[in-house]
Every structure is written in structure tokens, then in C-alpha cells.
Amino acid sequence: MEPLLLVKNLVRTYGRGRDAVRAVHQVSFTIQKGECLGLVGESGSGKSSLARLLLALEKPDHGDIRMLGASLVKAKKNTLRKMRQHIQVVFQDSNASLNDRLPVWRSVLESLDNFPEVKPPFLVDVRENRRATSVRLLEMVGLGLEHLDRYPHELSGGQRQRVAIARGISLKPELLIVDEPTSSLDVTVQANILKLLKQLQTELEMSFLFISHDIAAVHQMSNRILVMKDGAIVDEFASEQISEPERHDYTKCLLSAVYDLEQ
Numbered sequence: 001m002e003p004l005l006l007v008k009n010l011v012r013t014y015g016r017g018r019d020a021v022r023a024v025h026q027v028s029f030t031i032q033k034g035e036c037l038g039l040v041g042e043s044g045s046g047k048s049s050l051a052r053l054l055l056a057l058e059k060p061d062h063g064d065i066r067m068l069g070a071s072l073v074k075a076k077k078n079t080l081r082k083m084r085q086h087i088q089v090v091f092q093d094s095n096a097s098l099n100d101r102l103p104v105w106r107s108v109l110e111s112l113d114n115f116p117e118v119k120p121p122f123l124v125d126v127r128e129n130r131r132a133t134s135v136r137l138l139e140m141v142g143l144g145l146e147h148l149d150r151y152p153h154e155l156s157g158g159q160r161q162r163v164a165i166a167r168g169i170s171l172k173p174e175l176l177i178v179d180e181p182t183s184s185l186d187v188t189v190q191a192n193i194l195k196l197l198k199q200l201q202t203e204l205e206m207s208f209l210f211i212s213h214d215i216a217a218v219h220q221m222s223n224r225i226l227v228m229k230d231g232a233i234v235d236e237f238a239s240e241q242i243s244e245p246e247r248h249d250y251t252k253c254l255l256s257a258v259y260d261l262e263q
């Protein structure tokens with residue numbers, strides 16, 4: 001079966017000469033339809049750089065990204081716009097990703113406003129009414145009407161992240177990139193957000209690229225896991241193979257840091 005996303009020999013280097021940083025180095029992988037692929041690595045391993053390439057916010061130096069067979073790297077303006085509809089993102093820092101000056105109900109609509117022609121099945125009956133659309137999306141992430149007219153600073157971190165998730169799913173993208181969605185939240189809130197993401201992924205039949213430095217969260221969420229170190233993928237395995245002896249030493253090291261195992 002053709003994968004939803006195929007990434008081939010992707011390279012992105014920042015700077016030149018002695019200062020050059022190989023943020024993404026010869027990275028290749030696929031994501032199947034409906035799959036949650038986990039991407040784990042320490043801070044600075046290149047996870048967000050890779051995410052920016054997949055979102056076409058930056059161009060790679062080499063390599064290709066194909067979405068259902070079409071190249072995202074070579075796409076011209078109109079095709080790129082269409083492809084962007086199908087790859088959405090929820091960033092770690094909902095403080096930065098939500099506009100302070102917009103009330104919640106308007107923030108939720110930001111992606112839909114860029115694609116007025118898109119009518120996802122769960123919005124068909126409300127799409128003509130912006131506020132009703134927002135109410136529906138907020139309901140889907142477990143936020144009630146009382147939040148509609150609040151501003152981001154009047155919400156908790158978990159509530160802000162729910163708003164960002166509502167916006168992320170609003171176009172029913174094929175792929176949702178979730179970049180460190182819970183790292184600024186406390187443990188119980190984290191668990192609830194992960195539960196919500198899993199539920200939405202199943203209900204809406206989306207694929208996820210779930211990015212985190214936390215291998216336990218990645219393990220909980222993902223069908224398959226990629227481990228990234230210094231810009232390269234050093235290990236790749238099905239989630240249930242996480243404790244098998246052939247795991248890369250670096251994977252074992254990430255695991256022992258979380259589970260406090262003897263090395």
C-alpha cells in the first residue's frame with residue numbers, strides 16, 4: 001500500500017563551514033494511513049527541524065517528502081496550499097502558538113479561515129456559522145461554552161493546548177504533527193491530553209507524527225517509533241519491540257533515564 005507520507009534522504013544543515021550544524025541528516029521513513037509514528041530524541045537532536053521540513057516551513061538541502069505520491073519539496077504554490085491542508089500541527093508552546101489578542105473562538109478558526117472551501121464531515125451542519133463551528137470544535141476537545149470569549153492568558157496550560165488541538169484537527173488533516181504537546185504541562189494534565197489525542201486520532205482516522213523527548217509518552221501513543229540522535233535516525237522499531245535486546249544503545253539509554261533501569 002502506498003504510504004501516506006514518504007520521507008527520503010532528507011538533509012538540512014544550518015550555517016556553513018566549521019559552524020555548520022547537521023540538524024537533519026539523511027533521514028528516511030514512511031507513515032502509513034491511520035498510523036501514529038513516534039519520533040523521540042534529546043533536545044537538539046533535530047526533531048523540530050524535521051517537523052519544519054514536513055510542514056514546508058523550510059526547504060531541505062537534499063531529499064524528498066512525498067504525500068500520497070506527490071512531492072512536497074517540488075510542489076508549486078497551489079499544490080503546496082492543498083498539501084498544507086492535509087498536514088497540520090500542534091506545537092509544544094500553546095502560549096506562543098495562540099495569538100494573545102484573539103479570543104479562543106477565533107483562534108480555533110485560524111486554519112479553517114485559510115481554507116474556506118474545506119468542509120470536514122464533523123462540521124458540515126455548522127460550517128456556515130463561525131461561532132457554531134468554533135463551539136463544535138471546542139466540544140470535540142472537551143472545552144465548554146464558557147471558554148469561547150476568553151483570551152489565552154485566561155486559560156490554563158492544558159486548556160490552551162486543547163484550543164491548539166481543536167485548531168489542529170479543524171481541517172481533518174491526513175497527518176497531524178504533534179510536537180512536544182505536553183512537555184510544559186504537569187503529569188495529570190499531560191495524561192489527559194495524551195488520552196484526548198489518542199481518542200481524536202482513532203475517531204477521525206488521522207495519522208500522527210508524535211514528537212517528544214519523553215520515550216514513555218512516545219511509547220504510549222505510537223505504533224512505531226523512530227529514535228533520532230544528532231540529526232540521524234539511529235533506531236526504528238514497532239512499539240511492542242521497545243524492550244528487545246537488539247535496541248540501539250542510545251534507545252536503551254533513553255529508556256533507562258525514564259524507567260530508571262540498571263544499564
Ligand SMILES: Nc1ncnc2c1ncn2[C@@H]1O[C@H](COP(=O)(O)OP(=O)(O)OP(=O)(O)O)[C@@H](O)[C@H]1O
Nearest residue numbers: 014015021023041042043044045046047048049050
Ligand atoms: N534556524 C536555525 N539556525 C541554526 N541552527 C539551528 C536552527 N534551528 C535548529 N538549529 C540547530 O539544529 C539542531 C537541531 O535543533 P532542533 O530544534 O531541530 O532539535 P530538537 O530535537 O527539536 O530540540 P528541542 O527538543 O530542544 O526543540 C540544534 O543543534 C540547533 O541548535
